[in-house]
Amino acid sequence: MPTKVLLVEDSPIALELLKRLLTDSAEVEIVGTAQNGREALDLIPKVNPDVICSDLHMAPIDGLELTKQVMAKFPRPILVISNFVRENDTKHIFGLLQAGAVDIFPKPASSDYTDYARVQHRLIAKIKMLSQVTVKARTQSSELRSDRSGNLVGVASPLENRSSALRAIAIGASTGGPQAIHKIITSLPADFPIPIICAQHIGDGFLTGLITWLKEDSQLQVKIAQMGETPAPKTVYFAPERAHLEFDARGKFIYSNFTTPTGTCPSIDTLFQAVARTYGSASASILLTGSGTDGVVGTEAIQAAGGTTIAQDEHGCLIFEMSKSAIASGWVKHVLGLSEIAPFLIDKSEY
Incomplete structure (x- = not known):
């Protein structure tokens, strides 16, 4: 059975590249695409993905808020596909992990065709691995916090x-x-x-x-x-x-x-x-x-x-x-x- 994936990405170019990378493989099935967290939350109960691949910067609901809501309502592995493009992205990207996302993956460059096969292999392997991960429902109070008692x-x-x-x-x-x-x-x-x-x-x-x-x-x-x-x-x-x-x-x-x-x-x-x-x-x-x-x-x-x-x-x-x-x-x-x-x-x- 192929791993069912939901792609959440507001850039048409990046979304098209991700679709191209994944549709070439029989191991992965794209069951839906969304341009932001709101669309993704509507789709999840309908398409029931095994893994969600999400960008960070989206509106009206970004990747961080999407992660929090997914982990509270529809817990499943989330792979963050993003790059650091803004000064405060470090805090936000790793805030996603703190909120319940499982792993991060660099967003493929649309012009980097020489690395296409390597990136494709790594991305599919990462998705397949995450599909085996069992995640539990989380609320904000149960998120990972620093223990400075x-x-x-x-x-x-x-x-x-x-x-x-x-x-x-x-x-x-x-x-x-x-x-x-x-x-x-x-x-x-x-x-x-x-x-x-x-x-x-x-x-x-x-x-x-x-x-x-x-x-x-x-x-x-x-x-x-x-x-x-x-x-x-x-x-x-x-x-x-x-x-x-x-x-x-x-x-x-x-x-x-x-x-x-x-x-x-x-x-x-x-x-x-x-x-x-x-x-x-x-x-x-x-x-x-x-x-x-x-x-x-x-x-x-x-x-x-x-x-x-x-x-x-x-x-x-x-x-x-x-x-x-x-x-x-x-x-x-x-x-x-x-x-x-x-x-x-x-x-x-x-x-």
């Missing part, structure tokens, strides 16, 4: 008075990862003494926006890891787009671009293995939501080095495949719910 923020003692058995924490995530990482780092105190290093699978062009979104809510510094930089406390680092993140002999960040068995870039396995080599038993890995097996080999490397290995449990995990594969491998020491991870890290930092 006093009992969490006040747990840690001043940095200068604390030593830690852990020296580096590596996080790997794919689909659903931005929401999960947001939950974790916004629950950590401003003086959290251990650098956090992330490999997040995300569409081209969205990493800077993700970092901006996280910086707005987190008490920690959030940035792209720079070549030659040494990981520092109170900071969350991200691997850059289209490169793997590793360390040189002095423990400073370096980029690499070799092909990995999982074919993902940045590679979670590469990051975890690099952290294991550099920090040994003082390392920790956290594997979050996502599809595929990237991170399983890296989790083994952390465990073999004597480090701490964590995987997100199935409850609340948007896509359990990646975490499940690591758990099944036997290399995961701790299987935790998303809300349990930050308190666990805080506890591990108090030595």
Whole structure:
């Protein structure tokens, strides 16, 4: 059975390109098109799509309001297809994820025919993957929010008075990862003494926006890891787009671009293995939501080095495949719910 898709796009050119990309595939069936959120809300109960692909900027109901109403009335996976074209788009795009959208995809360029096949393959694969995701009804009160309760923020003692058995924490995530990482780092105190290093699978062009979104809510510094930089406390680092993140002999960040068995870039396995080599038993890995097996080999490397290995449990995990594969491998020491991870890290930092 083909995946039924509803396209919501106010640009006739962009809509035509999306239709052309999808109608060439027997795996996808376009069951409706809408020019704005109002038309989409009228169509959803009639065409019953498996996945909704929506733009951000539309009137009278834009992508953010559409997402909120869909998740309250007709919960199903939403793929945001958009580009950052305005100064405040970062907040809005990632606000869509916070409101319940599952993932984001760069809007195809109408003139970029050389990449047509590649974009088509990636878009169809993304839609097929999202069609397997089960989403639950949401109200505004149940949306993902920063957890800055006093009992969490006040747990840690001043940095200068604390030593830690852990020296580096590596996080790997794919689909659903931005929401999960947001939950974790916004629950950590401003003086959290251990650098956090992330490999997040995300569409081209969205990493800077993700970092901006996280910086707005987190008490920690959030940035792209720079070549030659040494990981520092109170900071969350991200691997850059289209490169793997590793360390040189002095423990400073370096980029690499070799092909990995999982074919993902940045590679979670590469990051975890690099952290294991550099920090040994003082390392920790956290594997979050996502599809595929990237991170399983890296989790083994952390465990073999004597480090701490964590995987997100199935409850609340948007896509359990990646975490499940690591758990099944036997290399995961701790299987935790998303809300349990930050308190666990805080506890591990108090030595």
